[in-house]
Amino acid sequence: MREICVIGGNRYFGKRLIERLLDLGDRVTVINRGSSAPPAGVTHLVADRDDEDSLRGALGSLTFDVVFDQVCYTPRQADIARRVFAGRTRRYVMTSTVEVYEYEHSTAPVLEEAVDPLTVQVDLAAPWDDASYREEHYGEGKRQAEAVLARDPAFGYVAVRVAHVLGGDDDFTGRVDHYARRIRAGEPIAVPAENHPATYVYVEEIADFLAWTAGQEFTGPVNANAYGTLTTDDICAAIEREVGGKAEFLPVEVGEISPFSFARSYGMDNACAAELGYTFRHSAEWLRQAVAETLGSGEENR
Known part of the structure; x- marks a missing residue:
């Protein structure tokens, strides 16, 4: 032990x-x-x-x-x-x-x-x-x-x-909810003019x-990290499937942007973990489930 x-x-x-x-x-x-x-x-x-x-x-x-x-x-x-x-x-x-x-x-x-x-x-x-x-x-x-x-x-x-x-019904960050609220209300989502994946x-x-x-x-x-980067569009598309509506993006040059949008790349290479013996899954395998869990609809999508 x-x-x-x-x-x-x-x-x-x-x-x-x-x-x-x-x-x-x-x-x-x-x-x-x-x-x-x-x-x-x-x-x-x-x-x-x-x-x-x-x-x-x-x-x-x-x-x-x-x-x-x-x-x-x-x-x-x-x-x-x-x-x-x-x-x-x-x-x-x-x-x-x-x-x-x-x-x-x-x-x-x-x-x-x-x-x-x-x-x-x-x-x-x-x-x-x-x-x-x-x-x-x-x-x-x-x-x-x-x-x-x-x-x-x-x-x-x-x-x-x-x-x-991403994922879990106890995600305390509020980032997924940030998008869900705006998509439901038809409010614009601020993203950088050049929005990078992560x-x-x-x-x-x-x-x-x-x-x-x-x-x-x-x-x-x-x-x-998982294989495969995700864009703001990818995450919002998964949220749209749960809440309905359509994400409307507002490119901005300065000012506050939404939490899963980035003015620079945040991509990591996980080859080291794989060489050590741990293989992460691809983000496409779990994204929808992760979003559904956070929004409280995970069970019906299992």
């Missing part, structure tokens, strides 16, 4: 990850601030991951085979985690993001080497505790968090760079992939 620690993970694909680990027979410890209860069957520790003493105190003498960090957003958080979990785990899996590639402008799907954490400059003195700053620098925060964990590693480190996630991943599949990494030995960054 493996000892697994999950930092965060109380919602969306983190919740599904915990369920899969329990199904595999792992003993799971969940650490969060106590604002929400974790799934049944786990050991629950309450701590502030931004407070090193709080985290150490909650953990006591516990050690783990694998730690999953679902809520590491800044280099400062990674720095604390690196110190606290040094000697406590052999493997540390951080949930990262496609947004680490925000400075890459190639239209070709990007490989992991496009962002080498060892070359990323880290600024621990930046105002990472400020929520608005953290939100505005989301991709950069993840890049720097990866860099902290990659340098002079205290354990085997993995950064799972997750594509935009890679996505099904919520159930990213949970599967994360659980799979627990039993692997590879380290470093790995892209996690």
Whole structure:
């Protein structure tokens, strides 16, 4: 029986990850601030991951085979985690993001080497505790968090760079609903004048992939995304089948755009995951189901 620690993970694909680990027979410890209860069957520790003493105190003498960090957003958080979990785990899996590639402008799907954490400059003195700053620098925060964990590693480190996630009736982002509301009401949907496609991943599949990494030995960054990019049109077409109506797009040069439209390419190459032994499905295989689940009509389309 493996000892697994999950930092965060109380919602969306983190919740599904915990369920899969329990199904595999792992003993799971969940650490969060106590604002929400974790799934049944786990050991629950309450701590502030931004407070090193709080985290150490909650953990006591516990050690783990694998730690999953679902809520590491800044280099400062990674720095604390690196110190606290040094000697406590052999493997540390951080949930990262496609947004680490925000400075890459190639239209070709990007490989992991496009962002080498060892070359990323880290600024621990930046105002990472400020929520608005953290939100505005989301991709950069993840890049720097990866860099902290990659340098002079205290354990085997993995950064799972997750594509935009779709599916589930508990999608808290509101992005699919954003489109559904506008399509129902016949309201225009703002998109950039040159709207680029992006890679996505099904919520159930990213949970599967994360659980799979627990039993692997590879380290470093790995892209996690379905085969096949999706455009705003593709996603809206799936929504139209559920709610009726027709999407009306409004190209804009400046100003706010809809959540699944991009002024630059967000395509990732998942060849590394395939070489390691995990094959993602094509987005066309699950897109309709993912949208139906989020809009509450998933059962009738199964």
